[in-house]
Amino acid sequence: MYQRGRRYQRVGRSRLPLRLRADKRLRRGSDPPEPITSRRELAAVVADAAAADAYALDTEFHRERTYYPMVALVQIAWHDHLAIIDPLEVPIEPLADLLEGDGLAVLHAAEQDLELLQHECGTQPRRIFDTQIGAGFIGYRTPSLAALHEHLLGVDLPKEARMSDWFQRPLPEPMLAYAAADVERLLEISEILHSELRARGRLEWAEEECAFLLERANTGRTSGNAWRRVKEVRRMTGRPQALAKAVAKWREEYAALVNRPVRHILSDLGVAAVAQRLPRTLSQLRDIRGVEPRNLRKGADRELLDFLDQIRGEDLEIEPRKQTPKLDQSLKPAVNLITSWAAQHAAEAELDPALVATRSDIEALLEGDPDCRALRGWRADIVAGPVQQLLDGTAAVAFDRLGKLVLEERSGRPI
Structure with missing residues (x-):
């Protein structure tokens, strides 16, 4: 059993892992918190973190040779506390009380973490904010967590342990430091993104996209x-x-x-x-x-x-062939042009083009697919509206003097 000396500080009646430095930076030479390895310690962490308005969460796992992700560590940060939980020593099902609480779960690139939590805890967070999604609404293109630390906080994340074996025990201190750094300042990044999104009037867009991610995760893989x-x-x-x-x-x-x-x-x-x-x-x-x-x-x-x-020999259910709309042959040459315009339009609006519309989205929109992603929510104004103007013949895509694609009112005059 992996057992190392632990240090604690008392907060009210609970005994919590000793927090990191007061400025919340994990400096070279500072000690990361010791892993949680008992049910009592985990219960104390869950109780205290569940009282917070928001908490950061990350996991370390492997799934190269398995169907289900195999969890090796869970990291949680809230207020000025940080805990690293060792699932090889203590079952993490009690985290369900935290996940189903009122606090906002802040994660980065959350899709696989959500799958893991569903498998291990039987539930997922009620509310999430994915910092990768949030950053996409202020112009970052599918940024890594390291990129957000560098651009928003001006710090470099540890990289030495990125491709390590997370199931080795005992875990060396550089790996614990790497794991801790993934959540240590994630709430700070979330606050910066929330502030920027509010200023741009895009917070609801990001929240809508995060809710959609959670909805997809809740549907699960069946x-x-x-x-x-x-x-x-x-x-x-x-x-x-x-x-x-x-x-x-x-x-x-x-x-x-x-x-x-x-x-x-x-x-x-x-x-x-x-x-x-x-x-x-x-x-x-x-x-x-x-x-x-x-x-x-x-x-x-x-x-x-x-x-x-x-x-x-079974009488299997055969679905009738769906009469899906087909792209009009006359519109096929327009797909590349409109896709390029949409990407440029997104970049100029400081939006991640992948969030706004992919080539498949444009094709579905031109086909008249009622389930097209570009017709839902905030995308309708950004993409669907202008493209409809193109289809109606009231607007045209042209090159401006700088060689950029622009959508402009159509004059109707032939050249």
């Missing part, structure tokens, strides 16, 4: 929608697609059962090919392109064949 992540299956129709959906569902459930990445079970190409050929024997299965025999080991190959026998 076996029933696994086929949507397989391009080869999305392109299929009729019974072949119904079979491929079933195989994708089997792959997802089996990968979760044995806790291995889905592509270590069967490749995406293998999912489609197996559904099309429906092999009956091991030799037939192993001859299929996209099937790696070394992945289908320890009985997985037999289980897959049994599953194929089960669905071979």
Whole structure:
């Protein structure tokens, strides 16, 4: 058991890990807090952090060889306290009380952290602010946490431990310092971003996008929608697609059962090919392109064949072919131009172009897709409105004297 000497300070009746320096900077040579390794210590951290208006949270994990992210550390900062929790020593389910509280959870690039928390704690934060998303609304392009520290605080984050093995014990002090630095000033960064977003009238936009991220995370990754992540299956129709959906569902459930990445079970190409050929024997299965025999080991190959026998004669639900709108051939040349204008328009407005509209968003908008992301919320004014003017013929995209693309009122005069 990893056990090192601990230092505490008393706050009210709770015993909390000794905070870092009063100026909240983790300086070279200063000691990071010792990891929390007992239920009593974790309960004290949860109780105190849950009383804060906001708390910063980060995790260290590996998932290269597993289906679920394997958590190695959880870091939390609130007020002037910071705690590092060692999940190898103490279960982190009690964090659910913090996550479901009223405090705002501040994370950076939160998507995988949210998945991890859902798996380990059975819940996710009720409210989040993702600093990567927030920074995108003041002009940063998918910034790293290190970039925000450098640009907003003028400090460099430790980098030595970035590619380290987080499951080694005991963790050397440089790795603990690296982990602590990820959350130590995250609330300060959040405050700067909130202030800047308010000044620009974009705080609601950022909050809307963070809520959308949380909504997607709450929907979760289910076996029933696994086929949507397989391009080869999305392109299929009729019974072949119904079979491929079933195989994708089997792959997802089996990968979760044995806790291995889905592509270590069967490749995406293998999912489609197996559904099309429906092999009956091991030799037939192993001859299929996209099937790696070394992945289908320890009985997985037999289980897959049994599953194929089960669905071979089943009356599977076949979705009718959707009459999705197609892009008018006359508009295809405009896609590149409008996408370039949207990116430039976003950059000039100090918005991350990836947040505003991707090429797929522009195509969906031109196709008239009612579910297009560009039609929702704040994007409607930034993108959908101007593009509609183009479609109506009341505006045109042109180059100005500096060679920049601009949207201007159309004169209607032919050249």
